[in-house]
Amino acid sequence: MAALKLYDEETIERFVLNQMPDDELDAFLTYLVLHPDIQADIDLCRERIKAVRGTTQTTKTYSYRKWLWITAILTGLVATWFFLPETTTNSPVPTPPAPVTNPSPAVQKQEPFAQNSKIPDKPKNEYAKTLAAAYRPNQILEIQLNSTMRGAGIEFFIKTPAPNERLKLKAGKVGFQLSGTVKQDKIDGLRAFRVLIFDNQQANVEAMRFITAYSLPLIDKGNGESHFQLTEKTKLALGLYYYIIIDDKDEWQFVGSFRVE
């Protein structure tokens, strides 16, 4: 087993950044278990790394927002007609395949909130609690919200739904409309993504128990830029929902949210 000779910042950094070979890692972890006083130094190193990374990621987000605003102002007026729901019947967007409905019982349990279903006789405060739970943000997904995943070479600019947009429930269904543009680094990029819709339950996200999935075909605009538009009537209950755009390798590319009210 490799002997650890130095207890210095570099050793701790290599540990935190997971850059140690196995034998050195075992030795370091053994030392850590037997000498928990170095935990404070490890925590400090981790704090520093997170603070540095947090700053970089925020800068990226701000530049993305700025770009989004400029794009929206320049192209908004010209492009609005294209994205209006009325024009979709004549638009050249290929008809997406029928939605794949996940028969998960966990998801089906959410149905009591559907507008046309009879509300069982329960105390009001119990309903308020259940309703509050249906709108409670999923903290893990909230971190990923409205930003393109790092290092993917793909950048999304979502026009609709707006962040946390409120969709009205009509006869137990909502009109879910997803439109925007995507830029891909690869010249021969993907021609379609998939959109998965999840409720706010972390267990469902972890088990990939989505409520509905749609294909999201892309229309090439040249220079690696494509646009997409999806309009679907989706059966959902009241609550907070997340849509996740994934690629052909099931890698997550974008996470957005909307509320059904």
Place this chain on the structure above:
Amino acid sequence: MVENFHEPVSESDFKRMLLELQRRDQAAWSSLVSQLRRVTLPWIAKRLGILPSCGLLGKKELALEIFADSLSKYFDLFEKGTFTKPEEFQSLMFKVAELKTLEALRRLGKEALIYRPQNEADFERALAHIPDWSDEDELARERAKTLQQHLASLKTEERILLQRFYEGEKMSQLAVQMNTTEENLRKRKQRALERLKQLFGANAPLILLFSQTWPH
């Protein structure tokens, strides 16, 4: 010494191992740590694999943090003499890892608030979704804010060096890109970290004040 927890372990071997662990025998702990790393670390990494990312840490980095937390818990349990039979340890092995994984996942939302600079209005809005925000979290955020101010006061090239290094680029790659030597970059990074020492003043953990020698 018990060599593999996947295979049946006799009670006498287990008791001998317990004594060695409670005596804080380095070889016994080293063997246990190595076995646990091989078994539970991949399990934790798989558990995190479902997530697109893990906040400000990479999945493997977070998995290692969770594993180190779990080890600390195993240490406490062994110290307290919680286990008397090998089956008791085997049954709790993954439960501890699961518990620590859930704790880490719960921390992710808070960390986004602590480490990502944002204006106070956004912060207050985001805070409304985190009901168990504690004084300790607030303190951590204050420290992160101060650290970010100090980072901003570094020379641009030092800041960029730290950012790119912590984003996972290797010193050797950075040295080629910046047309300098690896040793030179290490010194620059060290100087940048020296400047950050001021952040914690007299209460700084020793690691920031001195270069220590690993105890033999």
